[in-house]
Ligand SMILES: Nc1ncnc2c1ncn2[C@@H]1O[C@H](COP(=O)(O)OP(=O)(O)O)[C@@H](O)[C@H]1O
């Protein structure tokens with residue numbers, strides 16, 4: 001006898017952006033309009049474009065940290081543009097956001113800073129203080145630090161770290177909320193070249209070894225080519241480029257994104 005079993009269709013895309021447009025209050029023209037792209041689970045996507053092209057605006061609109069004027073954003077199939085309050089916060093927690101500036105609390109330990117990342121999920125403020133965090137939370141924070149190769153510095157004060165180490169702690173802090181995706185806005189812009197490579201490698205490993213989806217903004221064309229599977233480019237208010245990284249070379253991109261190459 002055949003039994004019909006209702007199975008939920010797995011959402012094939014980590015992120016769907018449909019017809020997204022943004023114009024800031026008082027601005028004459030939109031930053032960009034009619035932007036659409038899909039990001040499959042596990043993809044590493046680089047967003048490039050000149051200064052002011054709207055890269056940061058796009059990444060933030062994908063989490064509704066900035067409100068788009070039109071269009072849809074679906075995270076794991078959840079339409080973010082329809083959600084409010086706790087449901088919006090829960091959907092957003094699927095994404096770990098890493099900023100250019102790490103914003104660690106300097107006088108606190110590395111481990112305590114990482115524990116703060118769990119506050120997106122926690123209902124009580126106990127994670128503010130390492131001493132009050134449960135053993136389970138502390139173990140998970142150590143696991144997150146291991147993923148960025150910094151477990152050995154867990155007791156160090158955050159203000160004693162190098163720039164590259166600090167950014168890796170910020171990644172561990174983002175991992176603490178158990179995200180399925182990482183969004184990063186020029187995460188290595190203020191680091192020296194070697195530290196920048198180290199941080200990009202950490203991101204890339206998270207995607208390739210753990211199937212995490214990675215969306216990062218960069219002005220280093222080499223990082224887009226070496227650490228992304230796919231590159232999209234913003235220019236003059238449109239998505240002018242959407243290509244597998246393997247089909248691109250730095251020379252082509254410098255022609256299109258002269259400012260980005262600076
Ligand atoms: N809060 C804001 N209010 C008004 N205009 C803004 C705001 N943020 C950014 N812009 C403008 O929107 C455009 C895109 O900015 P941004 O997304 O930061 O570009 P990018 O990250 O590519 O350098 C720029 O012209 C910038 O001046």
Ligand SMILES: [Mg+2]
Pocket residue numbers: 055056057
């Ligand atoms: Mg920016």
